[in-house]
Amino acid sequence: MENTAMEHSTSGPGANLLTPETLMVILTWVTFFILLFILQKYAFKPLMANMRNREKDIREALENADKAKAQLAQIEEEKQKVLNEAKTQATQIIDQGRKTARDLAADIEAKSRQHAQQIMQSAHEEIIAEKQRLLKTLRQESAEVAISLAGKIIQENMDQEKNRRLVQEAIDQL
């Protein structure tokens, strides 16, 4: 009794272990292919698409970052250039202004000096002319006084007209 049971159990499991069982094979296939179908459709395909998209996104993002970095460097360079240009222009403008101011000042100074000289000159000339005129008037007046005095003195023997002419000639010769 025990022997037969032993016999049965030794041949049973030993054989079972190495010979595929049809039912089990079919079950494995069915399970595997159902699993493959569902996972492929609902998990692996979207998952791989996701991974591809992410790879693309990351690549693009990195490229964009590089591009942005390059752009930033370019902008920085341009900024520096513009700044430098502005600085030189400012210096130029200041220099020019200073020069213009200096020129203007010199011009004004020269003009005013000239003007002053002119004024002085004309004043001088006027003074001289006035002096001449005064001298002339003085001479005439003193001549007239002398004539009238002399006339009064020698009224009798002298023609007024002739004497005046004589006196005039004498004055002119002076």
Added chain:
Amino acid sequence: MNESFHTFKLDQYILHHVMDSHEWHLPFVPPIHLPPYLSVHGLMVILCAIILLVLFCGFYRKEERVPTGLTNLLEAFVQFIRDEIATPSLGEEEGERLTPLLCTFFFFILGLNLLGQIPLFAVATADMSVTAPLAMVTFYLMTADTIRKNGIGGFIKAFIPSGVPIFALVLIVPLEILGVFIKTFALMVRLFANMLAGHMVILSLLGLVVLFGIWGVLAVPLAVGISLLEILVVFLQAYIFVLLSAVFIGQMYHPEH
């Protein structure tokens, strides 16, 4: 005392544990009797499929732009299979096409192996009836799918290596044809034998406790060590199955290599 030693047969005990049956033994409750069309290994296969479906359809979040947690973990596996296994062996286009299949192989085998590491659960991959149909899928891809892809001429070319003298072909062609079957068989046996052997070693060590009583406890740390090794083997065997499948299919798809 002596009698009890004789009645306990270690080999029977081990075989009983690794072999498929229709009774699922759980502690403290009477064994669950499964219907004739469903064995314990069949139950494990279905359980694994359900876990994978829940994992990928329930927990995997497709809409995440930056994956975290479980989504990240699953994607890392898929990416590894695509970039390190499928693309190098099969090329860009075919690798992309077969990645879902190879991923299913990997997760299915890994799931079955891992289920087997849980106490009270059975390791279904230590059963020829499970590894054989899986290897047959690879066989199908190596033969019928290659004919579909390369035509019958391209398929035959895979058996005739270039640059070999005619007289040598007489010897090589039959070997190459035999090789397709040997590869499939090796694929089947490698997974089966590795998973079976691991469990047999653990059960043998634990069986020593029953055989030698208290002194057998010394074997328990060894069993723990082997169990840890098994966890490595579980991942390794799933990886090897997928890698070799991809390499074998690639050899048939691109015979010039």
